[in-house]
Amino acid sequence: MSEPVARWPVSLIVGPYALLALLAGVTVAEKGSAGASLVVDLVLCALVAAWMLGVFTLRPAWRGRPPVMAVFFTVLILLTAILVIRDPWFGFFTPVGYVYAFRVLPWPWEAVGVGAVGVVAGTAQAYGVDKSTVAGLLTYGAVVVANVVPMCAFAWFARRAARQNEERERALHEAREANRRLAASLAENAALHERLLAQARDAGVRDERQRMAREIHDTLAQGLTGIVSQLRAAEHAGDDPAAWRRHVAAATKLARESLSEARRSVHALRPEPLSSAxxxxxxxxxxxxxxxxxxxxxxxxxxxxxxxxxxxxxxxxxxxxxxxxxxxxxxxxxxxxxxxxxxxxxxxxxxxxxxxxxxxxxxxxxxxxxxxxxxxxxxxxxxxxxxxxxxxxxxxxxxxxxxxxxxxxxxxxxxxxxxxxxxxxxxxxxxxxxxxxxxxxxx
Structure with missing residues (x-):
């Protein structure tokens, strides 16, 4: 799996060049003392360094492009394999191949790249085995398998752990997003609740005003109208004391009933006639x-x-x-x-x-x-x-x-x-x- 440039520590950027220089020095020391030609080996080392420098180190933007990195890794492993075949101590350079395989190749090509590096490492380790015999070939194969299988298994377990970590991160992100939406919904519900309470209070005030208006009209207004009518009738009674007293008594009774109904209206009680019937x-x-x-x-x-x-x-x-x-x-x-x-x-x-x-x-x-x-x-x-x-x-x-x-x-x-x-x-x-x-x- 490819990773951003910021995730690459300096040691992994500089380390491959230092290791390659050390192995080139070993080559000069070993072959120079024996009088062998160093041109091909040094040219191969220079090609490896130039390839890493031109395609990877100086091109940070290319590290996030899987096709480019696949070409980069393939060429690097081929050059490393040639160096290993010529000089087995270049097998110590294969850890660089593992690092690149784990970091620049996406899954499942990561496992293929790790397997390829394992083959190169096994070849370096079995350099002294006679491959012209069946026993030698079996030994070579066993060494290669001993390198490929554990590293591919490690790559698989690393991939599974990375996938689980991604799932945990995604779950945490979804949980945070859900909490954010929940907080927003709670805030919106609280505001809506406040509006509903305000509307309910306003409606209650309006209903109470209408109730009081109806009660006043149905009790006080009617009672006062009746009182006025009785007083008018009493005034029209003239010299008839009995009729005058009857109308005044009726007006007095209406006044008492109106007062009682007014009190009951204020306390929202049932009308007097319904209190006992x-x-x-x-x-x-x-x-x-x-x-x-x-x-x-x-x-x-x-x-x-x-x-x-x-x-x-x-x-x-x-x-x-x-x-x-x-x-x-x-x-x-x-x-x-x-x-x-x-x-x-x-x-x-x-x-x-x-x-x-x-x-x-x-x-x-x-x-x-x-x-x-x-x-x-x-x-x-x-x-x-x-x-x-x-x-x-x-x-x-x-x-x-x-x-x-x-x-x-x-x-x-x-x-x-x-x-x-x-x-x-x-x-x-x-x-x-x-x-x-x-x-x-x-x-």
């Missing part, structure tokens, strides 16, 4: 009190099997009945009213119908036009200028159909529906439906 009984009580107060007969009917449903659903239906009856008293000029509570298979339904003057539902969202529900039957001037101003403000509040909007919001918050049917001269019908999920035990 079922929904059908609470509706009957509300209708009876309303009928006695406004002298309009109300017929309350319950169909289906009465059963407890979610408290918030019961409270919503009761509030809608109160609001519908308040609208009848304020706008409809009705002579009779019907209230029907129906327990169906999957839902509970409340229907409030009157035979009053009716209105055009299309004009509910017209804040500048006349009151779509009709004028207050007592008139805004019944109690003088101050009362007229208050009544005008109340009329403007109702002109936008806030009561109907509050009803619809109540139903939508419970996954229910609200329908309003009316036309001028034909009365009005309001139908509210909520899923009839049973109340949990202890609710």
């Amino acid at each position: 079922m929904l059908s009984e609470a509706l009957a009580g509300v209708a009876e009190r309303w009928s006695a107060l406004h002298d309009i007969p109300v017929q309350v009917t319950t169909t289906g099997t009465a059963r407890p449903i979610r408290p918030e659903a019961e409270a919503a239906l009761l509030r809608i009945a109160q609001e519908a009856l308040a609208n009848v008293a304020k706008h409809a000029r009705a002579t009779r009213v019907g209230v029907t509570l129906s327990y169906l298979e999957n839902e509970a339904a409340l229907d409030v119908r009157d035979d009053g003057g009716g209105f055009d539902p299309a004009r509910l969202n017209d804040p500048l036009g006349p009151d779509p529900l009709g004028p207050d039957p007592l008139g805004p001037d019944a109690l003088g200028p101050d009362a007229s101003d208050a009544a005008a403000i109340d009329s403007r509040a109702d002109r936008g159909g806030f009561g109907l909007i509050a009803m619809r919001e109540r139903m939508e918050s419970l996954s229910g529906t609200l329908q309003v049917e009316s036309e001028p001269g034909a009365g009005t019908g309001i139908s509210a439906r909520v899923p009839a999920e049973r109340a949990e035990a202890g609710a």
